[in-house]
Amino acid sequence: MARFLFSILLLTAAEAATQVGPPRDLVGKSPVATLDTATLQAVNFNKDVFPILQRNCQTCHRPGEAAPMSFLTYDSARPWAKAIKQAVVTKNMPPWFADSGYGSFRNDPSLTPNEIAILAAWSDNGAPEGDAQLKPKPVQWPTGWRTNPDVIISIPEAYNVPAKGNGEIKAFLVPNPFKEDTWVRSIEVRPGNPSVVHHVMLQVPEDTPTPPFSWGAPAVPCTDTLSLQENFNEALPANLASKLNGGPAPVKGPKNFAILEAVYAPGAPPTDFGLYDSAKLIRGGGNLRIEVHYTPNGTATTDQTKIGFKLATRPPELRYVTLAPKSLANVKKPIPAGESNWETRGELEFGQDAQLVWLMPHMHLRGKDMTFTLVTPNGNEETILDARFNFNWQLGYELEKPIKVRKGSRLVVVAHHDNSANNKFNPDPTKEVTWGDLTTNEMVLPWFGVVVDKNVDPEKLLAIRQTGCTSAARTLPAQVPGLQSAPNVPAAPGLPSRPLPLPKLPVKGK
Numbered sequence: 001m002a003r004f005l006f007s008i009l010l011l012t013a014a015e016a017a018t019q020v021g022p023p024r025d026l027v028g029k030s031p032v033a034t035l036d037t038a039t040l041q042a043v044n045f046n047k048d049v050f051p052i053l054q055r056n057c058q059t060c061h062r063p064g065e066a067a068p069m070s071f072l073t074y075d076s077a078r079p080w081a082k083a084i085k086q087a088v089v090t091k092n093m094p095p096w097f098a099d100s101g102y103g104s105f106r107n108d109p110s111l112t113p114n115e116i117a118i119l120a121a122w123s124d125n126g127a128p129e130g131d132a133q134l135k136p137k138p139v140q141w142p143t144g145w146r147t148n149p150d151v152i153i154s155i156p157e158a159y160n161v162p163a164k165g166n167g168e169i170k171a172f173l174v175p176n177p178f179k180e181d182t183w184v185r186s187i188e189v190r191p192g193n194p195s196v197v198h199h200v201m202l203q204v205p206e207d208t209p210t211p212p213f214s215w216g217a218p219a220v221p222c223t224d225t226l227s228l229q230e231n232f233n234e235a236l237p238a239n240l241a242s243k244l245n246g247g248p249a250p251v252k253g254p255k256n257f258a259i260l261e262a263v264y265a266p267g268a269p270p271t272d273f274g275l276y277d278s279a280k281l282i283r284g285g286g287n288l289r290i291e292v293h294y295t296p297n298g299t300a301t302t303d304q305t306k307i308g309f310k311l312a313t314r315p316p317e318l319r320y321v322t323l324a325p326k327s328l329a330n331v332k333k334p335i336p337a338g339e340s341n342w343e344t345r346g347e348l349e350f351g352q353d354a355q356l357v358w359l360m361p362h363m364h365l366r367g368k369d370m371t372f373t374l375v376t377p378n379g380n381e382e383t384i385l386d387a388r389f390n391f392n393w394q395l396g397y398e399l400e401k402p403i404k405v406r407k408g409s410r411l412v413v414v415a416h417h418d419n420s421a422n423n424k425f426n427p428d429p430t431k432e433v434t435w436g437d438l439t440t441n442e443m444v445l446p447w448f449g450v451v452v453d454k455n456v457d458p459e460k461l462l463a464i465r466q467t468g469c470t471s472a473a474r475t476l477p478a479q480v481p482g483l484q485s486a487p488n489v490p491a492a493p494g495l496p497s498r499p500l501p502l503p504k505l506p507v508k509g510k
């Protein structure tokens with residue numbers, strides 16, 4: 001019962017924005033606007049515009065949220081009528097970058113053509129207010145926590161955000177509130193000051209020492225092509241580990257995957273990890289790493305972001321894991337100055353059955369687009385997300401329905417960077433750009449969420465393959481006596497022999 005109540009609570013918060021106002025079919029789902037001229041001429045704020053603002057805009061456009069202007073009342077929205085028309089006709093608002101031709105997403109806030117026509121007509125007609133009787137009740141937007149968390153952590157102290165500047169990414173290490181591995185139902189990130197918090201990520205930092213070399217997982221990516229089996233055999237044999245360390249402690253190889261526990265972007269409700277009878281397992285002990293990207297808003301201010309954990313009431317059937325290969329890009333090849341369509345391709349092969357539920361492309365200032373395509377073991381291809389990338393928005397795409405992925409399927413990721421002067425975010429098109437974590441470097445992080453059997457080790461879920469890599473034999477450092485090359489591991493049973501060609505996806509030139 002408690003569980004049931006909790007799902008209702010989460011839904012109420014998460015879907016507040018989509019459940020208010022008249023039902024969607026009143027404005028239609030037709031791919032083209034179908035409203036006639038007479039209807040459009042009669043459009044007014046209270047009857048027609050306000051419900052759309054409630055449903056699609058007020059998540060961000062209200063005091064205390066990310067957007068600088070409020071659309072809670074006629075008086076506050078009226079001065080923006082022309083800008084609203086402009087923003088929706090150009091599809092700059094609400095922010096959403098997925099090509100509507102692929103995939104369907106629970107959190108898609110896009111307006112229908114009729115809704116766009118209504119907002120445009122309202123502006124064209126002089127933004128009339130209309131009959132107050134017809135105005136829907138105001139939405140009771142949640143204040144405070146939405147998930148009623150059991151455990152709350154916070155960045156250590158209020159952080160000073162200056163009035164001006166390019167923004168900065170700050171990482172805070174805080175003690176892990178969990179002493180043991182703990183199942184959590186949701187993680188809610190609450191920025192202290194949403195107007196300066198661009199996005200927040202919560203991760204369990206890797207404190208495993210990185211050995212001087214490994215064979216399943218090169219510290220410098222793209223020196224080779226990883227086979228699934230090699231990836232699975234990533235841990236170093238204990239005897240070798242002790243040789244390297246001068247002691248008996250087994251050493252784990254560096255990890256191929258970054259794991260993300262939670263992410264916050266303006267307007268996005270906390271993800272409900274329990275939606276699929278699943279939960280997240282947060283490793284106990286050590287620290288948690290909270291990374292906050294601050295963007296000054298013109299006034300010097302402070303922020304103290306907090307994170308709340310709602311515990312699962314019982315161990316789940318499935319585990320919700322959010323992960324990304326640490327690097328798909330070929331670190332040996334920087335993006336040339338002025339290059340407008342630099343392509344990175346890579347693929348991940350599933351070593352276990354899984355269900356895909358969420359996707360989030362992450363790149364930096366030169367990021368342009370990212371496409372995720374699933375290829376089944378028998379070669380069927382399906383593009384599940386094709387999204388433009390916009391550095392201003394860290395959007396996650398929640399799949400409408402989970403996609404069942406069979407062992408042996410591949411997720412092919414194709415990303416493009418624009419290092420030319422056409423990219424308005426590009427600070428310097430005359431510079432070659434190298435790969436790395438700094439905002440001035442580039443990355444290709446295709447984050448995705450899967451639910452898997454709760455006993456699966458997320459590190460062993462997938463193997464990575466990159467383009468531009470040769471399959472030259474890896475050699476081990478000479479100081480390890482008697483070992484000159486990686487052991488010859490047979491292919492995992494039931495998997496196609498290597499290498500498979502990457503599917504030929506159309507090259508984009510957006």
Ligand code: HEC
Pocket residue numbers: 052053056057058059060061066067068080083084085087088093094095109111266267268392
């Ligand atoms: C996810 C949060 C979010 C949602 C949802 C959202 N906005 Fe915005 N909007 C912002 C932010 C943040 C800004 C200011 C920064 C910017 O312009 O990108 C903004 C800016 C604007 C502007 C000003 C643009 C300009 O010319 O300066 C308009 C107009 C606007 N939004 C309209 C809308 C409308 C209409 C909707 C709903 C159909 C909507 N927004 C939904 C976050 C949002």
